[in-house]
Amino acid sequence: MKADAEANFVAIEIEDGVLVATIDNPPVNAGSWGVRKGLADAMARAAGDSSIEAVVIIGGGKTFISGSDIREFGKPLREPLVPQVNAAIEQCPKPVVAAIHGAALGGGYEIALACDRRIASPAAVVGLPEVRLGIIPGAGGTQRLPRLTGMSRAIDLITSGRRVPAPEAAELGMIDAIADEDLLRHAVAAAKSMAGGKRRLRDMSPPVEPAEPLDEAKAKALKGAKGLNSIAIVLDVLDRTASMDFDAALAVERAAFDKLRCGEQATALRYQFFAERQALQIPEIEGIQPAAVRNVGILGAGTMGSGIAIAFLDAGYGVTLIDRTDEALAAGISRIRENYKKSVEAGRIAEGKAAATIERLTTTIDVDTLSGCDLLLEAVFEDYDVKLPVMRQLGELAGPGAVIASNTSYLDLDRLAEASGRPQDVVGLHFFSPAHIMKLLEVVRGRETSARALATALQIAKRLKKTAVVAGVGEGFIGNRIYAAYRRHCEFMVEDGASPEQVDRALESFGFAMGPFAVSDLSGLDIAWKTRQRQAASRDPRERYVRIADRLCEAGRLGRKTGAGWYAYGAVGGRRTPDPETQRVIEACRTEAGRAGHSFAEQDIVRRALAAMVNEAALLLEEGIAQRVSDVDLAMVNGYGFPAYRGGPLFWADRQPRAHLESAMDELAEAAGHGFRRGDLGRVLSR
Helix, strand or coil: CCHHHHHHHEEEEEECCEEEEEECCCCCCCECHHHHHHHHHHHHHHHHCCCCCEEEEEECCCCCECCECHHHCCCCCCCCCHHHHHHHHHHCCCCEEEEECCEEECHHHHHHHHCCEEEECCCCEEECCHHHHCCCCCCCHHHHHHHHHCHHHHHHHHHHCCCEEHHHHHHHCCCCEECCCCHHHHHHHHHHHCCCCCCCHHHCCCCCCCHHHHHHHHHHHHHCCCCCHHHHHHHHHHHHHCCCCHHHHHHHHHHHHHHHHCCHHHHHHHHHHHHHHHCCCCHHHCCCCCCCCCEEEEECCCHHHHHHHHHHHHCCCEEEEECCCHHHHHHHHHHHHHHHHHHHHCCCCCHHHHHHHHCCEEEECCHHHHHHCCEEEECCCCCHHHHHHHHHHHHHHCCCCCEEEECCCCCCHHHHHHHHCCHHHEEEEEECCCCCCCCEEEEECCCCCCHHHHHHHHHHHHHCCCEEEEECCCCCCCHHHHHHHHHHHHHHHHHCCCCHHHHHHHHHHHCCCCCHHHHHHHHCHHHHHHHHHHHHHHCCCCCCCCCHHHHHHHCCCCEHHHCECCEECCCCCCCCEECHHHHHHHHHHHHHHCCCCCCCCHHHHHHHHHHHHHHHHHHHHHHCCECCHHHHHHHHHHHHCCCHHHCCHHHHHCCCCHHHHHHHHHHHHHHHCCCCCCCCHHHCCCC
């Protein structure tokens, strides 16, 4: 794009002596060079024209400025930069008012902070989410926000990166007023009311606060950092600049921003940002109109079905929840009501809104009511004997144009789709537990899934605010297949001498939310056990098979829900502790398998575990079950606790020496023995 074309991203009009600068950079008015140049030019014009009394900055379309254009962050930045735009706003002798609708986030909100007043529409949101992209506010956000909210609140807002709705933002001082109608008219009036005066935040001081709330805010931020370097760095910047001259403080902030911008964590998080958008680029559905889905029927009111129902209710759908018995249905209804009760008590949702949301839920044991639904989704027990009859029934009940979905996490979707009699209308919607909280949604495309059904599934995922990844049909699809290989090799290491707590500790130190054995205990060891039982008849007896988990299950040690699994918990749901009984089971199985046992260094555990993920991902790409490298990384970060700031297993692999990866693959092959399939690293590496 040419520079003169980029400069047209800001349109200028003069209205009753007020220069109105309208940002026009669809779809989200990202603060790219053309926006920055246009705003700088608008400030220069206002400063040099005596007929102009004031300036209003407003976004065209649906939003103000959604944030900086992060596509620019991996490259040398082109002037004017946001700090230079902000300096021009502050140096303009005329008052400047930000009229905010939609979102003012990151650099967009920093521009608003440089203005003399901030007027917002009731539905607007503001915030500084930079730390969640591995950077910090770099255009004065760390300096101007505390002058409005106080330092302790600013610490919370900056380190949480949360989007603050306009009513709360007004209470916190982040905006000056809410315009119920005609935002532009209110902003123009506010600008004229300032009578040429300026109200620059740089000229104010943060409110004086006692030490206790500041210390509490810092401690809370560090506790939630979980390996994200930007949190500690922004706290250090806030601390070091608290008593500095404003311009010197801005220089410290910018230096930290620039260092982080090109760092490994920020690069990984930007990669994840773009991976999420690329995952929705499916050539086969371009131009395909999704089905209109208003009413969703869910068969199965268990823990998963109830969670799925909550996800659809939260997104505004009408939901019909069905189970076979009144008792099962009552339990599902209770789970849903309890969820909204807790949300009200925590202040996440108003009581009236929660009640109105539940009103969109219909519950019944009459399965025929599904015939009126636009989407029919089964969430019944993960067993062919249960799911196949259900899919046949859904195929008979679904009306013309309706889409049928299965929540299966392992089973052959093509077999389920065939049972429906309408395989073209069937798509997999693999939710992760808890379904209303976990971000990942694997959208499984069967052999005969139509482009319309696939487009509908992706449209639903977007409305549910899920991170969608399209997968082909295969045991465990993308995520569970990779996780199964990862867990299997972790079990090999335990049988070979490592302890479950050592493996978990190593992987949690790397950044995983939980290690594989802690995860097994949380989800229940019986889930994977049932899968292994289903696969037993087809398992090659020459393949290595670790029996430790089976023995734990046979002893009734199913994890947290029974108070013991790989760990002991003292009480159901209690803190995990290493368990001598587990160690006895491990040693017995190790002896039966003829494994002598040896010690493992933590870095070797991490390398072996991640190599197992990389190898399985290479096989999935070869088989066409995963479409692209970034889809794999997206799935593992959003569904399996892989640290987002490390980008994903394949992003990690691409930054390792090739020789180290090949050596790790050799170790995998030796540990697994007969039947090990080695993936082609060329499929997952960019070099």
